[in-house]
Amino acid sequence: MLSDMEERTRWVILVYQLPREPSRHRVAVWRKLKDLGALYLQDGVVALPEDAVTREQLEWLQLRIREAGGEATLWEARPGTVAEEGALVEAFRASREEAYRAIVAETERVRRKAEMGGGVLLEQLGKLEREFRAERRRDYFRSPLRIEAAAALRAARRAVREATGGTEGQGTGSSK
């Protein structure tokens, strides 16, 4: 799947180590990396494709690790071969699939409920739309399931709007 990438991706690699205790630092770092959609190459070694955002986020994380008494270095890197890079890209795509699948399944449930005239679905739908946007942000290589999830959400929003006479669905980008 590298054919569509004329220029090869640059990667940022964070190599880090944190003291075993207190464990909250390790959990916080792990959670932040998960939010960013970073991929663990092995214990304490994570990769992200480089752009202004990923790089900056990892720089701040490096600072946090050091403040927590750990060690962290940040590297720019490229896998030695096109094949290895291809495998890495595929691993990134695969890492998003589960989340997209869960969004699709849950969205279909909301749509079916709406079609059967169920009420109060907007909040659930809004939550799924937020999850989708978060997922899309860390979907660096356009997992094929992204389109499927987007289509499912559009269909569900249409169904919910129709079920509520098209009034309730307006201006509900946020649930606030």
Place this chain on the structure above:
Amino acid sequence: MLWATRRGCHVDRTACVWLIRRFIDPEAAFAFFGDPSEAPDGAELFDVVGARLSHRGEDCSFETFLKEYELEDPVLQEIAEIVHDADLMDEKYGRPESEGLDAIVRGMQLALPDDQTLTGHTDVLYDGLYTYLSREVL
């Protein structure tokens, strides 16, 4: 006074520039550098690793500014929440504005790659946000 930060400003740095001009130093001049070693001598650095005015614990630089300069304006506190969520993407405050702000500033950054020009325009954006939130908060 001369203030300096890294090039390629996004939400946190553009918001800090606005905060400095409007609330801290109306005469402020800004320099934007590629690597911290290129920072001009004597400039006050911000949003740079190791600077006084930078990320601290869970806080983004804008939040650190508010604490360092004891700015207790509730509207600024609200803007800090929005900036935090856009900058750190951790949904700490669950501010829906942060997603829109993130997209707008990211797009402005692509359209206006020069940080002096960019921050001239983002100032207007934060003025607007401040005015809008003032109606709601006060």
